Amino acid sequence: MRVATSRRGSSTAPTRQRVAVVIPAKDESRRIAATVRAARAIPHVDLVLVVDDGSEDATQHVARDAGAVVVRHSHNRGKASAMETGAAVVAMRDVDGRPPRMLLFLDGDLGESAVNAAPLVQPVLEGAADLSIALLPPQPGAGGRGIVVGLARRSIQSMTGWTPTQPLSGMRCLTREAFEAATPLAHGWGVETGMTIDLLSKGFVAVEVPCDLRHRASGTDLRGQMHRAAQYRDVLLAVNARKMAGVARGVGRAFRLRRRGG
Numbered sequence: 001m002r003v004a005t006s007r008r009g010s011s012t013a014p015t016r017q018r019v020a021v022v023i024p025a026k027d028e029s030r031r032i033a034a035t036v037r038a039a040r041a042i043p044h045v046d047l048v049l050v051v052d053d054g055s056e057d058a059t060q061h062v063a064r065d066a067g068a069v070v071v072r073h074s075h076n077r078g079k080a081s082a083m084e085t086g087a088a089v090v091a092m093r094d095v096d097g098r099p100p101r102m103l104l105f106l107d108g109d110l111g112e113s114a115v116n117a118a119p120l121v122q123p124v125l126e127g128a129a130d131l132s133i134a135l136l137p138p139q140p141g142a143g144g145r146g147i148v149v150g151l152a153r154r155s156i157q158s159m160t161g162w163t164p165t166q167p168l169s170g171m172r173c174l175t176r177e178a179f180e181a182a183t184p185l186a187h188g189w190g191v192e193t194g195m196t197i198d199l200l201s202k203g204f205v206a207v208e209v210p211c212d213l214r215h216r217a218s219g220t221d222l223r224g225q226m227h228r229a230a231q232y233r234d235v236l237l238a239v240n241a242r243k244m245a246g247v248a249r250g251v252g253r254a255f256r257l258r259r260r261g262g
């Protein structure tokens, strides 16, 4: 388990704590049933919510038949938006007098391997971390050259001091407090990078946890390269927005100090 060098670990009571799995899904009808069934088998999970992000296939029906609660965007809005919708729906289904459910975000294409995300729950449940991020084994057919991953890793490193191994990994478990501190989420594929920067900057603790997960990796074909270009764009936008916000905060602080001094 790799631990970020940041402070703070929230003290989530281990008893009665429940976990909601949130699965953003766009055109995942081939794998979503196996993913949902496997997610339901993860200890502490009592709700599996699929957010169908404007799919053109039967994702919503297949997911419902497999036992998920399903909500749907009528138009595609991107992964980050699906995550926000999912968290809002979980909040509506939380019960008064019980702690809010922890959130476990899983991709829709994990299939049966989704059950192997279970080790993400424990560090957050025990309060050792606020955010746990899955470290995946090498994926068959993956065609990445590390360009997007490198951009995200270097950006997180320079802005927080922590060097994640897999900065784009979207399989992550976090407390509701941490999720709320990370909103509004960065758009689209920038969501993981933005979330990690925001949470570590605010003193939350992140860990990376090895999980034996398999997903549909992007290849080297045109589709794969187009996908990476979109990822690069979104990660860059997320990082630049946070850098600008940092500059604005610095200017504001200097201005206030000057006024106080004068």
Ligand SMILES: O=c1ccn([C@@H]2O[C@H](COP(=O)(O)OP(=O)(O)O[C@H]3O[C@H](CO)[C@@H](O)[C@H](O)[C@H]3O)[C@@H](O)[C@H]2O)c(=O)[nH]1
Pocket: 023, 024, 025, 026, 027, 028, 053, 076, 077, 078, 079, 082, 106, 107, 108, 109, 168, 169, 170, 171, 189, 190, 192, 215, 216, 217, 218, 227, 231
């Ligand atoms: O508009 C979209 C596109 C995708 N998805 C879902 O988002 C998840 C991840 O998408 P995927 O196509 O599998 O992307 P990958 O490139 O394989 O994703 C890697 O990189 C992303 C960041 O760029 C992370 O979000 C992922 O967790 C990580 O597996 C899947 O469940 C998709 O169905 C949406 O909800 N809306």
Ligand SMILES: O=C(O)[C@H](O)COP(=O)(O)O
Pocket: 142, 143, 144, 145, 146, 147, 148, 149, 150, 217, 218, 227, 228, 231
């Ligand atoms: O295939 C991948 O690992 C992601 O799409 C990121 O691509 P990258 O190789 O440019 O980092």
